[in-house]
Amino acid sequence: MTAHAETILPPRPPAPQQSAGRPWARRGPGFRLAVLLGTILPPVPVIAALLYTDWPPVTIFVAIYLPLQLIAACAAAISQRGTRAAGDAVIIVLAIGATLLAVIVLGSILSTIAIRGYQAMSVAFLTQNTLYISPSTPLGYGGVGAAVLGTFIIVALATVITVPIGIATAVYVTEVRGRAVPYVRFFVQAMSGVPSVVAGLFILVVLILSGALAYSALAGALAYSILMLPTVARTAEEVLKLVPEELRTGALALGSTRARVVGQVVLPAARTGIVTATILGIARVVGETAPLLLTSLSNDRTIINPVGNPIASLPVFIFDKVSLPFPDAVARAWGAALVLMVIVAILFTAARLLSARRFAKS
């Protein structure tokens, strides 16, 4: 591009001073007014209903707010852009409305757990075990420290066991494409239908009652793995399928072996998705109670050894405490639920941040 001669152009007049704008967002004042009325009017009767009736919020939302908002949005759209815009308005309101509804339901669950669980919170609750606690001991003594540690150990073990197997299964199905693919697929699908209590029972009968393994974190982790594997394998399969075929052919055309194509091109390209697969796998099991009731039991002491002795865990802690006839024990269960929720939130955020951190040095 440097080869050809320089073309002589007349001197350019100075460019006017400009700053970045968003010309596509320019609207007339009538638009603002319509949007304002469309957003302010419908909530008014909603607030009135919330204050003066005792209907549940979801009913108010569906029966009062949504229809009003639909009418308001249609009216605003038609006044500004004619009748054809009404369809747009309906779709937008329904989409936003459905999202809001989901957020309300989720929000009420979260806020209930947060409010109820908050009563139990204290440093002691977060750090101590339940060794010297009887069901009627008041709050302020004893807590979920040991259960948090136990859940971490069990889930970490299950993840370490499951993720390699899950990725290997996905690689077999999408990359090796061997003869057994239909059977592997069928098996994984069948596994995803296993009830969690059956997974626990299986480990109990095959490994614990046979004497191969004690009631322990490892036994719990193995039961969890049975539940986690289908999720990890199928999600990983889906994300590997999204890697364009051209990348594989491109790598092969460079003289790459199959193994290197998978290890250095396909898996790195699908890294974010594989993190997601892991997260979904963890999310699938982290609150499962039944398998742990049969395999890792519970323990009042703080346990680190993953084999050899029963271990406390958050789901079993909640299960144990919530059925006791003492308000403080029930409060502990809510507190444990809050802790479980926060742990899941932290895990998810961390995984997202990690997978967003892109390029390592080459």
Added chain:
Amino acid sequence: MSSTPPATPAATPASTPTAAGGSPAMQSRHLSVWFGKRKVLEDVNISFPANTCTALIGPSGCGKSTYIRTLNRLHELIPGAGLAGDVLHNGRDIYARDVDPVTVRLAIGMVFQKPNPFPSMTIRGNVLSGLKLSGMKRPNHDEIVEDTLRKAGLWNEVKDRLSHAAGELSGGQAQRLVIARALAVQPQVLLMDEPCSALDPASTLKIEETIRELAESITIIIVTHNMQQATRVSDYTAFFLAAENEPGIVVEQGATTEIFSNPQDPRTLDYVNGRFG
């Protein structure tokens, strides 16, 4: 246009490129290719003399891409793929039982029609990816990166952001990046399937210059729909054609100047003058 009637003069044996001297770097003999039960190429005999550039031309769907993919054993990756005949590289059958496709593909590189840089690697990482993927050892990586990117006409645009993601390049830049990537492993033969179809005229010229330069030392086989490009870069040309529901055949092949100025087959004449296809 069935392939049976001998009405048209058979131009094949008289003007094979080998007649021009030099031993062929690549050669296909009686090559037929199938997808499942469907035969898409029949009895393709072409020799590619060492250190020359050969253009494969022909209308869309006549099997040029399929043919070029049999030359470095990428065809076999498609489920249901079939093949008969021989492909020789330096006189050795690349489909012989004891030949590892990985070594074949390392010696016979390929640039695809659609740019396919590796999104998980940086620009620099992409250029060097062939070395990493094939386990080839070459010293002076910085030099390789600059040299191949210059040859691909991309150096000036990316020299300040070698460690950026390859995904941020434009389509044409990505295509020049994969050309650099293919050059970094120093292939003996370079297959190019419409490498310039995503490029602007300036980059196309740069790539054509590079092809001319490379053809001094390696063998290049390029598929192109651009007749001017074929005349500019190639020493030899093979014209592929497929009649409706018939496998593709090589209608005519020979020195590029001959094919374009004095074709023996009327169909070639029509095609190179843009009267069909």
